[in-house]
Amino acid sequence: MAWRVRWTEPAWSNLESAAAYISEDSPRYAATFVREAREAARSLREFANRGRIVPEIGDPTIRELFVFRQRYRMLYRVLDTEVHVLALIHGARDLLTALDE
Secondary structure, eight states, rough: OOOOOOEEEHHHHHHHHHHHHHEEEOOOHHHHHHHHHHOOOOHHTTTTTTSOOTTTTEEETTTEETTTTTEEEEEEEOOSEEEEEEEEEEETTOOOHHHHH
16 A cells, blocks of 8 residues: 655654754755655655654554654654654654644
8 A cells, every 4th residue: 555645834844944954064964864854754655654653652653763864753643545744853852842842
C-alpha cells in the first residue's frame, strides 16, 4: 500500500526555520538538511510504520524518524491512507515543550 504524505503547516514552518538557522553557518548544510528531511518524508509513502513510536507520547499512530545526522526528530501520524508530517524538532529540545509552542 502506498500512503499519501502531507506536510502540516507547523512542520513546514519547522523545516524552513531550521534551514534558515543552519544556513547562517553553512548554506550547503542547510540544503542537505532540507533534502534529507524531504527524502525521509517521501520514504513514508511505502514504509509509513518504519519509524519508532514517540516515547513521550505513546500513541502507536504517532511515530518519528531521525534526520540530518540524527539531530532532528520528524514526527508524523499514520492514518488509513495518509501520513501527516506533524513537526520537525531538534533533538536537544524538550519535545513536549516544543510541541506546545
